[in-house]
Amino acid sequence: MSRGTGIVPDESMFNEFKRQCLSTENWLSKYDKNDMEVWVEVAPLSASTNNKGNFSKVHKIKCRMNIKDVSAATMFDVLHDSMYRKTWDPTMLESFDIARLAPNADVGYYSWLCPNPLKNRDVVTLRSWQASENEYVIINFSVKHPKFPPRKDLVRAVSFLTGYLIRPTGPNSCIFTYLSQADPRGSLPKWVVSKASQVLAPKVLRSVHKAGQNYPAWKAANSPDHKPWLYPIQSELPMMDPAELSIQRGDSLENVDESLTKDAQENEDSS
Secondary structure, eight states: OOBTBSSSOOHHHHHHHHHHHHOOTTEEEEEEETTEEEEEEOOOHHHHHHOTTTGGGOEEEEEEEEESSSOHHHHHHHHHOHHHHHHHOSSEEEEEEEEEEETTEEEEEEEEOOSTTSOOEEEEEEEEEEEOSSOEEEEEEEEEOTTOOOOTTSEEOEESSEEEEEEEEETTEEEEEEEEEEEOSEEOOHHHHHHIIIIIHHHHHHHHHHHHHHHHHHHHTSOTTOOTTTOGGGOOSOBOOGGGOEEOOGGGSOOEEOTTOOOHHHHHHHO
16 A cells, blocks of 8 residues: 555555545445444455455454534544543553654554453554544554564554544534454454444444543643644654654564453353
8 A cells, every 4th residue: 555655644545545434345234323333344255265364364344423413623633632532442551652753643552452351452553644624534554663562461463554534514513434454463253353343343432422522621621722633833742753663564473363262241141
């Protein structure tokens, strides 16, 4: 996928992400309730037969919410505000920005809780964004950072092209789309894939929506004018040469076989 002459995304990468967000081909609906829908990608027959060794490693999930009471601009701010995220993200273990690469790009670290008894995961990603009156886009993909190698207590996952597309439908409403394309670096059991699409994704989306509802009041009391994602001059992050980063490839990381693990919640229910 094109990233122009360097590692920071160019316009073609944003366009490709938006195309995938809006695509309906090879996506299977797994959840459709209360203005929220979740899909998983179904591999084309030709791809599944020709790439059996690689295709299944990438887990693709797409979620869309019709938000009727929060503006697109507010949802964009919610996703960027790292201080606020600590108050609402139900799966986050640790999250912080590392350095700025450009006015609309940075590199950061994120670790999260996985369903018990799976090992928790983390990623180091390059994030870039665009904002206009018609749409807001945030994309990320995994990179290698010399000072943040894989940790022994976590499994380093790989994001290929993940992010958000937010389009206003009115002054206080929007269509919110999340697309994840990632290699969790492990052979996951089927219950994890099912739970991710039918339980976990809707739960996280509801948390994001609620965070959007509560953000204006929270932000009014917490540095209301500080939005470095909109005003780069406000950023306190150190600048970093993008050339110091490289694309993180999955084959250089540990692969964990968790295919035989059982859902801890089901085990408790059956005991």
